[in-house]
Amino acid sequence: MNPSASPEIVVTRFVEVGGDTPYRIAIGPDLLTDGAALAAHVRGRHVLLVSDSNVAPLYAGRVREALHAARPELLIGTCILPAGEESKTLAHFGKAIDALAELGATRDACVFALGGGVVGDLAGFAAACWMRGVDCVQLPTTLLSMVDSSVGGKTAVDIPLGKNLVGAFHPPRAVFADTSALRSLPPRELRAGLAEVIKYGAIRDPRFLQWLEQEREALLAGDDEALALAIAASCEHKAEIVARDPLEKGERALLNLGHTFGHAIEAEQGYGGMGNDNLNHGEAVAVGMVLAARLSTDLGLAPAGDAERLAALLDAYGLPTRIPAGLAPEALLARMRLDKKNVAGRLRLVLWRGAGLAEVVPDVDEAAVLKVLAD
Template sequence: MSAARTVAVGGASPYRIEIGPDLLHDGERLAAHARGRHVLLVSDSNVAPLYAAAVAGALRQARPALSVATHVMPAGEAHKTLASFGQVIDALAALGASRDATVYALGGGVVGDLAGFAAACWMRGIDCVQLPTTLLSMVDSSVGGKTAVDIPQGKNLVGAFHPPRAVIADTGALRTLPPRELRAGLAEVVKYGALGDPLFFEWLERERAPLLAGDDRALAEAIARSCGHKAAIVERDPLERGERALLNLGHTFGHAIEAEQGYAGADRDALNHGEAVAVGMVLAARLSAMLGMAPESDTERLRSLLRAYGLPVDVPPGLAPAELLGRMRLDKKNLAGRLRLVLWRGIGKAEVVPDVDEARVLEVLAG
């Protein structure tokens, strides 16, 4: 087997995150997590041509008795829908998937969220192994068991908590990642430093060049440290009833931007998830400074770091602040119809703030 770094996620449903090169070709490692004989490999039209045949072949070689089927969905957030979810359910039915079947989610966050949700629902829950192929999904969506699809009213409003049986992150897959997608993943990496680790934030300031160049050592370190932070928080708060909400720093603003733009893929100019989160983090920092919670200098330091990674830091033109606020009111963290946002006291000191004044949010959204 290939050498891999391991991050353990504890709690009621423990699992391991394995990080290293060439793991998608390691049939023994992949097949070790299939309890039964039925496997559905879910991927998308971008990733499947690169890796699906190799993964399916590696599984069959390691376990010849496996019945492996592949379902390929169209790529892009615009296809993370109930209709696409239904097609994965149909594929499981066609396979005759039993209660000990396993779904392997091969792709980015869209595939991971949708395939994980289908696994959560088929026969009230079967195993899912996450095989993230983007940096964003390696450090965020594949870890923690949050699965969902989007509806026109908002992002991730229909879903379930369903921890994976394992996460296998092949860093070699990042070599085929478009530069824009690598930068989007780095936004989520920055998030971990911003919300709870100022030393990691400083490391990201120093390591910008190797990370943007796709250096294996730097990326593996960034992934392991990010996953370590998320694993620790998820273990303490698996159902997002407290501390885990901190992982949504920038996301309430970012999801509103994504929903208002119709999600990247439907419009080439729309921000993707990582880009929207980058803007959202800056908006959260600006609001924190406006409310007297944090120094403006930390907002500027965050803006500078995100811009150094080639990420946007301002609300895209043409989006009405009132419409964005309307989207934010649908956020799952809100209580009793009042905005509940993740803000900060400065770099590394995020907190959940209830009952945020909507007038101040509108000021920030208006720039």
């Protein structure tokens, strides 16, 4: 190293989420150890730190120490979940509620959700329900949770019949996306997060899609600057939509491109994780986006070339583009009928008219959906 070289300048980016309950997303390295910034969002003296068995050994101690250094009087409890989607259940939600009770958490308590989407969804739901709602700060540690689940205030748990069917809207007080945590992310999880990043280009920004094509090698290699730019761009897209439609009564549904298909795959395979052959959430969404694009082509809404380009991009990122073997089309369609966007028992799907032109299409013909699932 050249001793005369100037030190690297570390930049923290901020994205503001507006609406009735505004909050800030901070994106940058070493945010999990910034005790003053974290503690600034704790109104009382009770903190419940919710994490999982993979993330807690890496980061929970650091967060606890940082909070205590800034606010020595804080009473900090912990709730550690088994890692994996199979933990996002009412039973484990009950354990988080029990932890709040054992802590003696009052209405000015704060729940810190340290982990991926499972932890963020479950911890946020516990915060929404304890004493009819206490504060929550999201500390996402996966790319998927940084660009999707930690932003927007959706919280939920799964039940055997479907994904995210029990939950509440509960916006966080703040989100800290510590990009340093991505260095310990397994390659498969990184790719799963990039599926959601690609989604933002697919629904509303063709130029972002082009940038993702150009920066593929840097992103897959975990380049800090490229990932920070991708996270910031994704969060900006989501923040704009969430501010206009916080309760998903219209435009926000566009964020679910590929998710109705993807959730059906996840539910039918029994929910997956990184340690088995089932698709994880990002992988299922990748397949779902391809199916939605092909259905759009079949319905005459979009050119086939755009669907092929999207599938090629996802494939280049090492993501699946086909339904896993052994899942019956009729069973997947039955799962899709439970989707929360449906109206009066009719399928209501997010499709597109080409790259960057997603729209919600009501009353989609089930025969056309079944054909895409079978093909």
